[in-house]
């Protein structure tokens with residue numbers, strides 16, 4: 001499990017002070033980037049040196065409770081399945097004990113030269129496997 005916290009800022013909210021959900025996606029991408037950096041694979045090096053990227057192909061969000069300007073959002077990212085080129089993640093976003101939203105998320109390793117999928121390089125796969133949580137793991141095809 002990778003965990004981190006992000007502030008819900010003025011600019012992330014509508015005039016009533018409630019979270020504007022497209023901003024949640026922007027913040028989520030930052031969390032994903034931080035996760036890869038924590039594994040030792042910052043995106044700039046992945047892009048420039050390895051010529052690879054990790055676009056999102058599926059994202060299923062469930063909003064359970066509103067977030068408000070000034071909240072501290074606690075993100076928990078779990079690796080649920082690792083395919084040939086795909087990676088299934090599960091996000092839980094909370095304010096204190098209250099779950100605000102959850103997401104099932106699939107990204108795919110791709111080549112920036114061909115814009116097609118790429119098998120996870122062995123070193124990245126090994127680092128991802130270290131985070132795999134088998135208790136609720138599922139086959140990536142499901």
Ligand SMILES: CC(C)(COP(=O)(O)OP(=O)(O)OC[C@H]1O[C@@H](n2cnc3c(N)ncnc32)[C@H](O)[C@@H]1OP(=O)(O)O)[C@@H](O)C(=O)NCCC(=O)NCCSC(=O)c1ccc(O)cc1
Nearest residue numbers: 053054055056057058083084085086108110115116117140
């Ligand atoms: C990712 C793709 C190149 C994959 O296409 P292909 O090369 O033909 O691959 P395949 O169809 O063989 O599928 C490859 C894998 O992806 C999986 N896949 C592909 N599409 C899907 C969808 N829609 N749902 C679920 N799984 C999918 C598939 O199951 C394969 O999994 P493995 O068995 O584990 O390998 C293509 O689907 C694509 O370009 N999709 C658009 C992606 C996109 O534009 N997303 C929008 C957000 S951009 C983004 O998030 C981002 C960009 C850049 C960054 O640096 C970071 C983030």
